[in-house]
Amino acid sequence: MTETKKYVRILKAKYASSWYADKIGEVFEVEREANLYTVRRGDESLTAIRKEDAELIVTEKRPAKVGERVLITDKYGTSGEYKDGDILTADLCIGHAITAKEVDLTIIFHSEYEVIVNNEEADEMENVEQRYDTAVENAREAIEELRLAAYAKGFEDARRELTATAPVEKTAQERRDEIVEQAKADINELKNRNFYEVPDADNFYNPYICTAEFIVNNQKRTVVALLRGANTSKVYARGIAKAAPDDCFNEHIGKAIALHRALGLEVPDEYLNAPQPTEVRVGDAVKLIHNGEVIDEYLVVKIEDDRVYDHNNTWAPKRTLKIIDDSRTEVGEWL
Known part of the structure; x- marks a missing residue:
């Protein structure tokens, strides 16, 4: 049976502060999959992507057949017709290469691509194409109706309603609140079926199954994450977070930082550089x-x-x- 590989393409970023917010459209190979996708960044550090922010692409390494979609993973040469991460459709198979209908008269070697066998976004395309003509017709009718309504309502009123209000930039407190909620969610989302997985250096595909113990010291402004074997209670990994002297301590952000470090994942920049709170609240x-x-x-x-x-x-x-x-x-x- 042909071995499959998994990739994810970034579709969006729920949080503007996420490390991949400026990487929309880029493709990363999946190292592990649980509640989040774990991938390697360009510097080889492990980090996580939320599932709702990405599309999953499953591939096989084999020559493509006519009509099959392929993912470019190892582009040869410097031509600009296509690039790593592009999805193309094979329209001619010739020896050790294919051509694709999206790029004219360009030879793509078998070594440059992997064949897509399952792609969440592409699987939806057929339905989208089938609905296209109907949607266009509906759009024409809606535009005409809107035009008539605009005249009836008055040009100035319609202009105010149809002109989008410029987005208001979030305050430092709003950004911090968002980051705290993200940190709380990460504590659960980094689990795989209620447990955390700590890689075994001798057997990467058989990680240690662990639970997390967090030791919070508000006075010392530290959080320690201990990952213990679910059956043995042995500590297989630990991570530490400590607030800088002038920073406001937050237990939830500290837990997320310590947990990422214990799991060997890169700590998201938004946790390390969260804005300071500006609004005093009950419980502070x-x-x-x-x-x-x-x-x-x-x-x-x-x-x-x-x-x-x-x-x-x-x-x-x-x-x-x-x-x-x-x-x-x-x-x-x-x-």
Whole structure:
């Protein structure tokens, strides 16, 4: 039986801060597949791609038949008619090469491509093509209806409705909130069937099946991830995250960083360079600063207008506070 390989093409990035947000359309070979696709970047580091952000392409290494789609994986030469990652259709097979209908009079050697046997996006194309004529006709009718409605409603009103409002750039707090939610999701999405897989250096295809133990120290601003064998409790891998002295500590981001390191995955840049929080919220740990000196540290239990209260009902104005921990999980260490 011919061996198959898996690739993914980036379709989108759920988070603008994802490492592949600027790599839409690029193709990467899949190393492992669980709740996420694990791939290698150009520098050979392992990293993850969310399944909903990519299309899966399954290939076989063999000569293509007429009509089969092929994925270019090892382009020969410097001609610009096609490139690695392109999907082409074989229309002529000649000895050790093929030609493709998408590029005119170009010979593509068998060594340059792999035959696609399953492609999520391409499998949908037939239905798309069948619906094309109907969609075009419907579009014509919709445009005409819209034109008539625009005249009826008045040009200026229609112009305001049809002109898209320029997107508003997210604030630093909104970006941080998004990154925290992404970090929380990663803790589960890096699992494969409820467990984490730690590669065995002697047997890559038979990884250790592990559970994760997280040791969080809010005072030292560290998170340690220990990956223990599900049946043995032996620690097979560990990862450590520590917040920089001037950064706000967040347990969820710390867990995601430590877990990536324990799994041998590259840590997403958005975790390492998350913007600092700007909005004080209930559950945050804050420093009270006066004339450049730290007067107190406490947990926020209530906010009324500009007043931020601690558990003793003592308050300070927001402008005098610096957020040092926005995990908002356990409060005991700050009371």
